[in-house]
Amino acid sequence: MNSTSLTTRHIAQFFFFYFAYVGLVSPFFSLYLQDQGFAAWQIGVLISLVQVLRIFGPNLWGWWADHTGTPVRIMRWLAVGALLGFAFLLLRPGFVVLFIIMVVGNLFVSGLVPLSEVLAAQFLKGDYALYGRLRMWGSIGFIVAVTVAGEVLGWTHIRHVPWLMLGLLALVLVCTYRLPAVTLLRHDDRVTVRPRVRDLLRQPDVLFFLLSVFFMIAAHMALYTYFSIHLAALGYDKQAIGLIWALGVLAEIVVFYFQTLLFRRFTAFAMLVMSFVLCALRFLLIGWLADIWWVLLCAQLLHAFTFGVHHSATLAYMQQWFAHGAQARGQALYSSVGYGLGGSVGGLLCAALWGRMGAQGVFTLSSGLALAALISMICSRRLRAGK
Numbered sequence: 001m002n003s004t005s006l007t008t009r010h011i012a013q014f015f016f017f018y019f020a021y022v023g024l025v026s027p028f029f030s031l032y033l034q035d036q037g038f039a040a041w042q043i044g045v046l047i048s049l050v051q052v053l054r055i056f057g058p059n060l061w062g063w064w065a066d067h068t069g070t071p072v073r074i075m076r077w078l079a080v081g082a083l084l085g086f087a088f089l090l091l092r093p094g095f096v097v098l099f100i101i102m103v104v105g106n107l108f109v110s111g112l113v114p115l116s117e118v119l120a121a122q123f124l125k126g127d128y129a130l131y132g133r134l135r136m137w138g139s140i141g142f143i144v145a146v147t148v149a150g151e152v153l154g155w156t157h158i159r160h161v162p163w164l165m166l167g168l169l170a171l172v173l174v175c176t177y178r179l180p181a182v183t184l185l186r187h188d189d190r191v192t193v194r195p196r197v198r199d200l201l202r203q204p205d206v207l208f209f210l211l212s213v214f215f216m217i218a219a220h221m222a223l224y225t226y227f228s229i230h231l232a233a234l235g236y237d238k239q240a241i242g243l244i245w246a247l248g249v250l251a252e253i254v255v256f257y258f259q260t261l262l263f264r265r266f267t268a269f270a271m272l273v274m275s276f277v278l279c280a281l282r283f284l285l286i287g288w289l290a291d292i293w294w295v296l297l298c299a300q301l302l303h304a305f306t307f308g309v310h311h312s313a314t315l316a317y318m319q320q321w322f323a324h325g326a327q328a329r330g331q332a333l334y335s336s337v338g339y340g341l342g343g344s345v346g347g348l349l350c351a352a353l354w355g356r357m358g359a360q361g362v363f364t365l366s367s368g369l370a371l372a373a374l375i376s377m378i379c380s381r382r383l384r385a386g387k
Contacts, residue, residue, distance in 0.1 A: 007123060007180045008123075008134065010175065010178045010179050010180065011116070011119065011120055011123065011134055011179065012134050012137040013137070013175050013178065014116055014172065014175040014176065014178075014179060015116070015134060015135060015137045015138035015141065016137045016138060016140060016141035016144075017141060017168060017171040017172050017175055018112060018113065018116070018138065018141070018172050018175075019138035019139065019141040019142045019145075020141035020142065020144060020145035020168055020171075021145070021165065021168040021169060021172060022142060022145075023141065023142035023143065023144070023145030023146045023149070024145045024146075024149045024161070024164055024165060024168060025050075025165065026146075027146060027150075028149060028150075028153065028158065028161050029047070029161060029165075030043055030047055031158050031161075032158050032159065032161040032162070033046060033047075035158045035159055036092065036159075038095065042095050045099070046095075046098060046099065046102050048344065048347065049099070049102040049103060049106055050102075050106050051339065051340060051343040051344045051347060052340070052344055053103065053106040053107050053109075053110045053340075054106075054110050054335055054336060054339045054340035054343065055336050055340030055341055055344065056107075056110075056336070056340070057106070057107045057108075057109075057110030057111055058110050058111055058114045058332035058333075058335040058336050058340070059332045059333070059336055060111070060332075061074060061078065061110070061111030061114070061115060061332065062111070062114055062115070062330075062332030062333075063332075065115055065118065070181075071115040071118050071119055072115075072119065072176065072179045072180070072181050073181075074111070074115060075111075075112060075115050075116065075119075075176045075179070076173070076176045076177060078108045078109070078111045078112055078115075079108075079112065079169065079172050079173035079176050080173060081104075081105075081107075081108035082105050082108040082109045082112075082169055082172075083166060083169045083170060083173055085101060085104040085105035085107075085108060086101065086105040086162065086165055086166060086169065087166060088101050089101060089162035089165070089166075090162055090163075090166075110335070111332075112172070113335065114332045114334070114335045117315060119179065119180075120134055120135075121315065121319055123180065131259070131312060131315070132255070132256035132257065132258075132259025132260065132308070132312055133256065133257055133259070133260075135256050135311075135312070136252075136253045136256030136257050139249050139252045139253045139256065140253060142249055143246055143249050143250070143253075145168070146242070146245075146246070147246075149164060150242070152164070200321055204379075204380075204383045205380045205381075205383035205384040206321055206380070207380075208376045208377070208379040208380035208383060209317060209321075209376070209377065209380040210333065210337045211373075211376040211380075212272070212276075212373040212374075212376035212377040212380065213314060213334060213337050213338040213342065213373075214337050214338060214341055214342040214345075214373075215342070215369045215370070215372040215373035215376060216275075216276065216279065216310060216338070216342070216369075216370065216373040217338040217339055217342030217343055217346065218342040218343070218345055218346030218349070218369050219279060219283065219346065219366040219367070219369035219370045219373065220279075220306070220307075220346070220366070221342075221343055221346030221347040221349075221350050221366075222283070222346070222350045222362045222363055222365070222366045223283070223286070223366070224347075225347055225350055225351070226350060226354060226359070226362065227245075227286070228241050228245075230286070230290065230359045230363075231244065231290065231296075233359070234290055234291045235291075244296065244297070244300055245300075247297060247300045247301065248300040248301070248303035248304075248307075249303070251300065251301045251302075251303050251304035251308075252303055252304050252307055252308040254304060255304035255305065255308040255309060256308055256312075259308075259309075259312055262309065263312075263316075268313040268316040268317050269313075269317075269377070269381055271309050271310075271312075271313040272309075272310060272313045272314070272317070272377050273374060273377065273378075274305060274309065275305045275306055275309045275310035275313065276310075276370050276371070276373050276374035276377065277370075277374065278302050278305045278306055279302070279305075279306040279310075279367075279370035279373075280367040280368075280370040280371050280374070281302070281367075282299045282302040282303075282306055282367075283363045283364070283366040283367040283370065284363070284364065284367045285298065285299040286299050286363050287359055287360045287361075287362070287363025287364050287366075287367070288360055288363075288364075290359075306370075314334060315334070318330045318333075318334055346369070349365075350362055350366075353365065
């Protein structure tokens with residue numbers, strides 16, 4: 001096996017085990033907290049820390065990576081920190097101590113994906129068509145973890161979730177030591193003209209682009225938070241709900257695999273517009289017609305575009321602005337603005353309105369947020385064309 005194939009394999013392995021960790025935590029950690037006797041509001045606060053730490057953590061680690069030029073070394077430290085931080089879950093702490101554990105652990109975890117995206121972009125030299133085939137292994141890891149963890153916890157007990165978390169984080173740590181030691185152009189290198197992030201953020205086209213990311217992720221929070229509750233209220237059983245979730249991730253895997261064809265035929269801008277329009281349609285279908293099973297399945301298949309296509313096209317755009325000595329901070333901004341700010345604001349908005357507006361109202365609002373993302377992207381495009 002040549003060095004290129006070996007490197008690709010190691011990056012794919014990292015994506016697989018990291019998103020397997022996400023596939024464990026997303027559905028089962030809240031159930032673990034419930035089993036430990038925490039109240040609903042305490043569970044909500046603890047889970048929200050995952051998004052809140054994405055506002056601050058990625059920017060810190062991105063700044064460090066750009067100034068040292070060693071993202072892989074930093075990823076190793078982050079994996080060690082996350083493993084040690086979450087090890088204290090084994091003590092079954094009370095709310096205050098668990099709050100501190102969640103802050104520390106998620107502070108370290110928050111930097112792993114942005115830095116791995118930088119590594120993949122550096123290795124692939126911005127070829128986001130090939131990136132899709134790497135990233136799909138993360139989706140496969142997610143599905144495997146959801147399926148296997150569900151079976152394992154069914155045989156044993158939900159209180160074993162921390163042990164499974166630590167096992168997967170240990171595998172993530174092993175994968176970081178198999179990643180190639182890629183060196184980024186450091187922030188203080190003088191061999192070329194480098195963009196200053198502060199200057200880039202003063203450009204209206206960049207700000208409108210980031211605003212589109214904010215709206216798109218905020219739009220998805222109704223799905224991530226209340227989709228299962230909505231389906232259960234419509235009469236779908238737990239097995240059906242699990243399969244419906246899996247269908248969306250399978251569609252995501254397919255589009256990642258065949259992404260090369262999309263990038264050859266469409267520009268990144270066209271792919272983003274496509275994802276925003278289909279996202280608006282998807283949430284209207286989920287909000288108003290999810291009781292019709294074949295409509296619901298069609299809506300889930302659109303996850304391929306509302307997440308898969310949007311994610312890859314967004315990364316392609318980010319590389320156009322945040323190149324050279326700003327790669328890591330560019331990816332950090334994507335994570336912070338989207339999953340940090342967008343996720344936090346979108347989640348709080350849904351929580352505040354769900355009881356008043358119900359599923360139809362909240363998912364209609366999500367559709368509107370997707371259209372706001374579309375408008376923001378069009379504004380960014382026009383401002384950039386007018387430079």
